[in-house]
Amino acid sequence: MTNHKGVLAWIDEITKLCEPNNVKWLDGSEKENQDLLEMMVKNGTAILLNQEKRPGCYLFRSDPSDVARVENRTFIASNKKSDAGPNNNWIDPLELKKTMNSLYQGSMRGRTMYVIPFSMGPIGSKLSKIGINVTDSPYVAVNMRIMTRIGQKVLDALGDNGEFVPCLHSVGYPLEKGQIDPTWPCAPIEQKYISHFPDERLIWSYGSGYGGNALLGKKCFALRIASAMARDEGWLAEHMLILKITNPEGKVKYMTGAFPSACGKTNLAMLTPTIPGWKVETVGDDIAWMKFGKDGRLYAINPEAGFFGVAPGTSYQTNYNAMKAIEYNTIFTNVALTDDGDVWWEGIGYDAPNHLIDWQGKDWYKGVSMTPAAHPNARFTVRADQCPVIASDWEAENGVPISAILIGGRRPTTVPLIHESFSWPHGIFMGSIMGSEITAATISDNIGKVRRDSFAMLPFIGYHVGDYLKHWLDIESMTKPEKLPKIYYVNWFRKDEFNHFLWPGYGENSRILKWIFERCDNQVHGVKTPIGYIPDPSDLDLSNLNISETAIKELLNVDKAEWMKECASIEAYYERFEDKLPKAIKDEFDSLMNRLKA
Numbered sequence: 001m002t003n004h005k006g007v008l009a010w011i012d013e014i015t016k017l018c019e020p021n022n023v024k025w026l027d028g029s030e031k032e033n034q035d036l037l038e039m040m041v042k043n044g045t046a047i048l049l050n051q052e053k054r055p056g057c058y059l060f061r062s063d064p065s066d067v068a069r070v071e072n073r074t075f076i077a078s079n080k081k082s083d084a085g086p087n088n089n090w091i092d093p094l095e096l097k098k099t100m101n102s103l104y105q106g107s108m109r110g111r112t113m114y115v116i117p118f119s120m121g122p123i124g125s126k127l128s129k130i131g132i133n134v135t136d137s138p139y140v141a142v143n144m145r146i147m148t149r150i151g152q153k154v155l156d157a158l159g160d161n162g163e164f165v166p167c168l169h170s171v172g173y174p175l176e177k178g179q180i181d182p183t184w185p186c187a188p189i190e191q192k193y194i195s196h197f198p199d200e201r202l203i204w205s206y207g208s209g210y211g212g213n214a215l216l217g218k219k220c221f222a223l224r225i226a227s228a229m230a231r232d233e234g235w236l237a238e239h240m241l242i243l244k245i246t247n248p249e250g251k252v253k254y255m256t257g258a259f260p261s262a263c264g265k266t267n268l269a270m271l272t273p274t275i276p277g278w279k280v281e282t283v284g285d286d287i288a289w290m291k292f293g294k295d296g297r298l299y300a301i302n303p304e305a306g307f308f309g310v311a312p313g314t315s316y317q318t319n320y321n322a323m324k325a326i327e328y329n330t331i332f333t334n335v336a337l338t339d340d341g342d343v344w345w346e347g348i349g350y351d352a353p354n355h356l357i358d359w360q361g362k363d364w365y366k367g368v369s370m371t372p373a374a375h376p377n378a379r380f381t382v383r384a385d386q387c388p389v390i391a392s393d394w395e396a397e398n399g400v401p402i403s404a405i406l407i408g409g410r411r412p413t414t415v416p417l418i419h420e421s422f423s424w425p426h427g428i429f430m431g432s433i434m435g436s437e438i439t440a441a442t443i444s445d446n447i448g449k450v451r452r453d454s455f456a457m458l459p460f461i462g463y464h465v466g467d468y469l470k471h472w473l474d475i476e477s478m479t480k481p482e483k484l485p486k487i488y489y490v491n492w493f494r495k496d497e498f499n500h501f502l503w504p505g506y507g508e509n510s511r512i513l514k515w516i517f518e519r520c521d522n523q524v525h526g527v528k529t530p531i532g533y534i535p536d537p538s539d540l541d542l543s544n545l546n547i548s549e550t551a552i553k554e555l556l557n558v559d560k561a562e563w564m565k566e567c568a569s570i571e572a573y574y575e576r577f578e579d580k581l582p583k584a585i586k587d588e589f590d591s592l593m594n595r596l597k598a
C-alpha cells in the first residue's frame with residue numbers, strides 16, 4: 001500500500017469514473033499471478049498448455065478485430081496541434097477527454113480494476129521511471145508483470161511524493177447484470193482510443209486489449225511519453241534493441257538498433273553468431289533509453305523486463321535463444337494450438353501436424369486450410385532473464401556505453417546491406433529517411449508497402465517529428481565528437497529479381513556486426529559512395545558462407561538512378577514537415593543530391 005496522496009486521489013477518481021465491482025492492488029507476488037492465471041483458465045479466457053511440454057505456459061486468443069496496434073486510433077493530444085506533427089493523429093486534449101470520459105463512465109462495471117504500480121528500468125535506479133497502470137484486463141495484468149517490474153516494491157520506491165505517470169486502461173466492455181463476458185472483451189474500432197497527453201504526462205487507453213495498445217508501459221509510456229520527457233531533459237527514448245558483442249580477444253562493445261516493428265530487433269538482439277569466437281548477448285529487444293554518462297558517452301538502459309516478441313518466423317534455426325526462453329513460463333497470444341496442447345506457428349521450423357486449432361479457435365487442416373494457423377502478429381510474452389544469452393549486466397544501474405547505432409528496415413531494393421554515415425548530422429539524416437515495408441505489427445490496409453519511418457519511431461514519437469530530428473541533431477553539441485556512437489544503416493531484406501532475399505540474415509548478420517565492430521576501432525577502411533561508407537568486400541568475413549560474388553555485389557550496390565528516385569520520395573516526405581524540417585537535414589539532403597549528380 002501507499003500513502004502517496006497523488007496516487008490515492010487518482011485511483012479514487014478513476015474508481016468513481018469507471019465503477020468497477022472491485023479494486024485490487026497488485027503486490028507482484030507469484031501467488032497473486034497464479035491466482036489470476038487460474039481464474040482465467042477457469043473462465044475460458046486462457047488455455048493451460050501441456051505442462052510437460054510447456055510448463056507454466058498459457059495460450060490466449062484475442063478477438064479477430066483486436067490483433068495489433070491501431071495507429072489510426074492512436075492520438076497525441078498535445079496542447080498545441082503543431083506539437084503533434086504530421087506523423088501523429090491529434091485531437092484537442094479537452095475535447096478528447098470529454099469523449100473519453102463519457103466512454104470511461106461505468107466502463108468497468110461487472111469487472112475488477114487492477115492497480116499495477118510498475119517501474120520502467122530497474123526499481124530505484126536514477127534512470128528509471130514509475131507508472132501506475134489501472135486496468136480491467138487480467139490479461140494485461142499478467143503481461144505487465146512479465147514486461148515490467150511491478151508491485152509493492154515500486155510503491156516503496158515511489159515514496160510519498162515521487163513522480164509517476166498515470167496509465168489508465170479499460171477494454172471498454174462493461175458487463176451489465178447477467179451479461180455473458182466474451183473471452184476477449186474489447187470495443188469496436190471506432191470506439192478505440194490510445195491517447196497520450198504529453199504535456200501532462202498522462203496515458204488513457206480505451207477499447208483494445210492487445211499489445212502496445214494495452215500494455216501501457218511499452219510504446220505508450222517508454223516511447224511516446226518518454227520521448228517527450230527525453231526532449232525536455234536532454235536524453236533519448238528510442239525504439240531500439242540493445243546488444244552486447246564480444247570479439248574473440250574478449251573485447252566488448254554495445255550497440256543499439258532501430259528497426260521498425262517486426263523488422264528484426266528481437267532476432268538481432270539474441271543472435272547466435274556464425275563466425276567463430278564471437279559472442280552476442282542481449283540487453284534489450286525493443287526499447288532503449290539513452291543518457292549521457294559522466295564520461296560524455298551515451299549509455300543505454302532497457303526499461304523493460306520482458307520480451308513481447310513476434311512468434312511467426314521464430315525457430316530453433318532462426319532464433320535459438322528466443323525458442324529456449326519460451327520453453328516455459330510464457331504467455332502465447334494468437335498462436336495455433338496442437339492436439340497435444342503445444343503451440344505451433346508458421347516458420348517454427350517444422351511442419352504443422354495434420355490438425356491444429358488456429359488462432360481464431362477454429363479447426364485447421366494441413367494442406368486444406370488456406371489461412372495461416374497463427375496470426376502473423378502472434379506474440380510470446382516472456383521474462384528477459386529466461387533468455388539464455390541475457391547479458392550479465394543487462395540491468396546495470398547506469399546503463400551500458402553505446403559504440404554504434406544501427407538503423408534499418410525492410411527494403412527489397414535500393415538500400416545496400418550496410419553503409420556508415422559520414423558524420424553525426426549525416427547519420428541523423430540517414431535515420432530521418434529510413435523506410436520500410438509495413439508489417440502485420442500494425443492494423444493497416446497497406447501491409448507490404450514502403451513507408452518512411454524516421455528512426456523506426458513514426459508511430460511512437462510523442463511530439464513533432466521535425467522537433468524530434470532537431471533533438472537528435474542537438475545531441476551532438478552535448479558532448480565531444482569522438483564520444484558519439486557511429487551510425488550504420490543496415491538492410492537484411494534486399495531481394496533479387498526472383499523475390500528471394502539476397503542475404504541469409506539471422507545469425508549471419510554477425511558478419512556485419514563484426515565489420516561495424518572493426519570500423520569502430522578503425523581496423524578496416526570504408527569505401528566512399530554517395531550515400532556513405534560501404535565495406536570493401538575483402539573486409540567482410542564471408543568464411544564458410546555459401547553466397548555468390550554476384551549476390552555480394554548486388555547487396556553492396558549503390559545505384560545512382562535508384563537513389564535519385566529515392567530522393568524524390570524523400571523530398572515528398574519532407575514536405576509534410578512544413579517549417580519544422582531542421583536546416584541541417586535539408587543541407588544533408590542537398591549534399592546527397594550533389595554527390596549523386598557528380
Ligand code: GTP
Nearest residue numbers: 261262263264265266267310312313441492505506
Ligand atoms: P517488434 O517486436 O514488432 O518491434 O519486432 P522486431 O523488430 O523485434 O522483429 P523480430 O526480430 O521479431 O522479427 C520479425 C520478423 O522478421 C520475424 O518473422 C523474423 O523471422 C524476421 N527476421 C528477423 N531477422 C531477419 C533477418 O535477418 N532476415 C530475414 N529474412 N528475416 C528476419
Ligand code: SPV
Nearest residue numbers: 069211212218219261441
Ligand atoms: C511493435 O509493434 O513495435 C511491438 C509490439 O513491439 S507492440 O507491443 O504491440 O507495440
Ligand code: MN
Nearest residue numbers: 239261262286
Ligand atoms: Mn517494437
